Structures are given as structure tokens and as C-alpha cells.
Amino acid sequence: MSTLEKSRYLATAIPGPRSAALIDRKGAAVARGIGNTMPVYAARAAGGIVEDVDGNRFIDLGSGIAVTTIGNASPRVVAAVSAQAAEFTHTCFMVTPYEQYVAVCEHLNRLTPVEGEKRSALFNSGSEAVENAVKIARAYTRKQAVVSFDHAYHGRTNLTMALTAKSMPYKHGFGPFASEIYRAPMSYPFRDAEFGKELATDGELAARRALSIIDKQVGADNLAAVIIEPIQGEGGFIVPAEGFLPTLLQWCRANGVVFIADEVQTGFARTGAMFACEHEGIDPDLIVTAKGIAGGLPLSAVTGRAEIMDSPHVGGLGGTYGGNPLACAAALATIDTIESDGLVARAREIETLMKDRLGRLQADDDRIGDVRGRGAMIAVELVKSGTIEPDADLTKALLAGAHAAGVIVLSCGTYGNVLRFLPPLAISDELLNEGLDVLASVLADLR
Known part of the structure; x- marks a missing residue:
């Protein structure tokens, strides 16, 4: 202490x-x-x-x-990481796996608001998890295009810079970026009010505006995934109007498009729910988590419907440090702290x-x-x-x-x-x- x-x-x-x-x-x-x-x-x-x-x-x-x-x-995290470091610090889960990785995935499957049977995979950073979520969606749908939104932030790697909206300081001078990335208008109530009260308060109307652009510029037949932060982080802590997220999800389900919720910043009790998706009662196909997951140690995850998560071939997902045992110990202690306290x-x-x-x-x-x-x-x-x-x-x-x-x-x-x-x-x-x-x-x- x-x-x-x-x-x-x-x-x-x-x-x-x-x-x-x-x-x-x-x-x-x-x-x-x-x-x-x-x-x-x-x-x-x-x-x-x-x-x-x-x-x-x-x-x-x-x-x-x-x-x-x-x-x-946090005391539980300090104790858990210290104990794990005394046992072993790394073996690589893809070489000689360990229980801690499995346990973190079990907790994620229990906690995340995804319907039905779930699977999880662990990585190191939010950007890395976002990239893997896109890989998984493309493998599942056999389609290529991905839509993100105005004001979005999804990371600093090449693909996630393409998904991110803001040029300076995140993208300026670092292109060219990954292809087949498209952008749709976000529901931004404070700014949308300039165009009329109805657009600012009616999330379904704001979603229809976005979906019209997606239909015209991309087309559902080409679209693997829509990725969105339930509350945008770097973009300005933008809370979309009520109904915006459910309308997007409904369209995705009707058109065979994977709905990815980027909960890197909003996950793990941050918004007054374990995950921000819960505020509107939506159940994404895939949820990306990081940041608050492990009390300060580098860990991230993709959790989602089993049939989608299991679509990549064996060996298609992974990474040397993904789900490091110290980070997994910290994550288990973090979840325990959130629930116990x-x-x-x-x-x-x-x-x-x-x-x-x-x-x-x-x-x-x-x-x-x-x-x-x-x-x-x-x-x-x-x-x-x-x-x-x-x-x-x-x-x-x-x-x-x-x-x-x-x-x-x-x-x-x-x-x-x-x-x-x-x-x-x-x-x-x-x-x-x-x-x-x-x-x-x-x-x-x-x-």
C-alpha cells in the first residue's frame, strides 16, 4: 500500500x-x-x-x-503482478500457454454485452486490437471496406490512422494510409444543433444521415465492418444522440456488416457501466478493449460472437507479447477490484x-x-x-x-x-x- x-x-x-x-x-x-x-x-x-x-x-x-x-x-494489481513476476514473466502464449490468459478471456466473455457464445483474443495496445478486429471482420464477411466516423480516434498504426479522423498530430506527414477506409458523419448533438434541434436530439435521424452516405459511397455488399466509439474519446467526448447507435447496429445486422464497438477508452466502469454500449442496450458483434483493462500494464482484447471470432485460420491471430502473463495477472486483479469495490x-x-x-x-x-x-x-x-x-x-x-x-x-x-x-x-x-x-x-x- x-x-x-x-x-x-x-x-x-x-x-x-x-x-x-x-x-x-x-x-x-x-x-x-x-x-x-x-x-x-x-x-x-x-x-x-x-x-x-x-x-x-x-x-x-x-x-x-x-x-x-x-x-x-492499486493494491490488488501490485500484489498480483509481484506474485506473477516471481513465477515467470513470459513464455509466449503461442508457444507454452498459461492459465492466466484463458482466465482473462473467460472474464471478458462473461462481462462484455455481446449476445450468445463468445470468444476473446488478447493483444498489447488499443491500436493493435482495432487492427485485429478489422482482420477478423474481413475474414468473416469476406468483404474489404470499413467505415469509421467523423471525429473518430482509433490509434496511431497505419490502418488505425486511416480510421482516425484528425490529421494533426496523428496523421500529418505519415501517409499513404491503408485503403478501403470510408468516413460517415457522427451524431454530435452540440454541433448538430446548428443545423436544427431535430438532428441534434433524434439519434435515428442522425443515423439515417450517416447510413445514406454509407449506402451511396460504399454499399453494404462491399462493407466488412462499421467501427465506432460509443462515446468518442479524442474527438471530444462526444455522446451521440439517443437512438444513433441502435439504428446503426440494426442496419448492420440487416446487411451482413460486422458492428465493432471501440471501447478502448470507455470500457471497464469508466462511464458508469462496465461498458458504454450498455447505456443504450446494444450488443455489438465485436468489442475492442484496452486502457483500463489492466491497471496500467499493456494489454488489449477483442471479444465477440464466437462464429465471427473463430473465422480466422489457426495462426492468423497472435503476437509475441499478446496476453503477457504480468498483464493478465493485472487484468484479473483489476476486474476483481472493479467488482469488489x-x-x-x-x-x-x-x-x-x-x-x-x-x-x-x-x-x-x-x-x-x-x-x-x-x-x-x-x-x-x-x-x-x-x-x-x-x-x-x-x-x-x-x-x-x-x-x-x-x-x-x-x-x-x-x-x-x-x-x-x-x-x-x-x-x-x-x-x-x-x-x-x-x-x-x-x-x-x-x-
Whole structure:
């Protein structure tokens, strides 16, 4: 159990001298393309706090981009990984398999909202899992085309860059990209309102808009899969209008198209359900998971209907590190923690607290255009006063002020104007409220 004090504390200016020295070392040793949000170097983390090498303690409202959902250095995870490391660290599941891999797949098959008999396969990263989901869909349907959506983010590999919508920084200069990838309009209620209230609130209507384009530009006979984040992550924490996802799924089922839910960021209690698909009662054909699956260790998965998952030939799926035993031990401990500690319900409590506070802030400040999200996945979209024009400059200034004051918070969105909150579910109400107090103070100073 960590002895890290659970309070915000600034011992030095940000960055402190030891972090500053490490920044210089990074510049000389690490490729320039690897950026950093915070100008500090972590030393310890637990319970909603990250401590840097200079002794500064930050309130963590980012969870390593939704990875340490159950809290950093969570006790069950630490114990499980330590015990597994003492037994063996790797054998490669494809060479001499081990029970932990099978056990993780059994839990995924039990937990994921996919109808009927299920199978799972384990990989390393969200991008890798997305690529394998597309491979599986193509093997099953014997078709090639894949549709993703405006504002989507699915990864940084060649195929997943093609699926991702935003050019800078993810795609710029890295093409050409994988072929047979098409894009359809997303349901984005805050922005769709510009085109009429009905489109913003009627998910079925928004889905029909997307399906019309898919029919005309791709055609169901050529389409292997539709892939979508039930709540878009990097695109701006966009929650589609009610009915959008079920209408897409219904069309996919009627036309022999595999429906892939990318739950890399939304999975494992993050949204106040074990998986975000549950909020609209949909059962995808395939679900892609990663991030919060293993308490900070690299692991990802594809889970889906058995007949689809079993369509690739033996040896067609795999990878040297996929389902590493340490990561599997961490995943089993993570699932145990979520279920034993009631963290799905805790995510809903965090949603209530955050939306209440941010909603009151919005009522007093018209630069907050929208407050949205589910569970502990909440966002604020910032706009220029009196308009819906995105304000990326205000977002950058608010981030910088929060960071300097000891709060880790992240931005996202196609227009660079969304502040996203991903607090660990282990965070206390006191720390969460304090973090929001800091943000409110910084925002007021930026008038």
C-alpha cells in the first residue's frame, strides 16, 4: 500500500529543478515526436495523486488517459503482478500457454454485452486490437471496406490512422494510409444543433444521415465492418444522440456488416457501466478493449460472437507479447477490484458530482458551451463568449493554468477546445472538488 500523502502540494515552481534536468536529458535522448502534456516527471502515484521527482503533488484528473481507472498502483494489481513476476514473466502464449490468459478471456466473455457464445483474443495496445478486429471482420464477411466516423480516434498504426479522423498530430506527414477506409458523419448533438434541434436530439435521424452516405459511397455488399466509439474519446467526448447507435447496429445486422464497438477508452466502469454500449442496450458483434483493462500494464482484447471470432485460420491471430502473463495477472486483479469495490457505482457518483459543479459553472459563464459525458468521462467544450465558435486558445490557457496550480487535466476534440476529465475511480470527493475549484479559479482569471 502506497504511503503517498493524498493532497495537492507545490514544493517548487513547475517544472522543478529535477524535472527541468530530465527535460534536458529527454531532449538529447528521446525522439522529438514524443510530446508531453506536463513539464514534470513522475516519481509516485496513488489514490488520485501524482507526485513528481521534485516532491510536487498533483491532483490527477487524467488517469494516464483513462488507463489507471481503478487508481494508480492499486493494491490488488501490485500484489498480483509481484506474485506473477516471481513465477515467470513470459513464455509466449503461442508457444507454452498459461492459465492466466484463458482466465482473462473467460472474464471478458462473461462481462462484455455481446449476445450468445463468445470468444476473446488478447493483444498489447488499443491500436493493435482495432487492427485485429478489422482482420477478423474481413475474414468473416469476406468483404474489404470499413467505415469509421467523423471525429473518430482509433490509434496511431497505419490502418488505425486511416480510421482516425484528425490529421494533426496523428496523421500529418505519415501517409499513404491503408485503403478501403470510408468516413460517415457522427451524431454530435452540440454541433448538430446548428443545423436544427431535430438532428441534434433524434439519434435515428442522425443515423439515417450517416447510413445514406454509407449506402451511396460504399454499399453494404462491399462493407466488412462499421467501427465506432460509443462515446468518442479524442474527438471530444462526444455522446451521440439517443437512438444513433441502435439504428446503426440494426442496419448492420440487416446487411451482413460486422458492428465493432471501440471501447478502448470507455470500457471497464469508466462511464458508469462496465461498458458504454450498455447505456443504450446494444450488443455489438465485436468489442475492442484496452486502457483500463489492466491497471496500467499493456494489454488489449477483442471479444465477440464466437462464429465471427473463430473465422480466422489457426495462426492468423497472435503476437509475441499478446496476453503477457504480468498483464493478465493485472487484468484479473483489476476486474476483481472493479467488482469488489463497487467502482461502476462510484463512476456514477463522480458523474453526479462533476456535472452538478460544472453545470453551475456553465450557468455563470457562457464560454462553457457544453458539459457532457457519462460516469467519470466528462468534458467541457469551450467557446468564444456569445457564440459556439471553438476557443482553442482559451483551452490552452486553462490547461496551462491548471497544470501550474497542481492539477493534471487533458484536452481533446477536433477543434482543440474540449477539456476532458478522466479521474481515477479511487479519487476522493475532496480531491475531486479541489481540482474543480482550481479550474474554476483559473477560468475566472482568464476573463
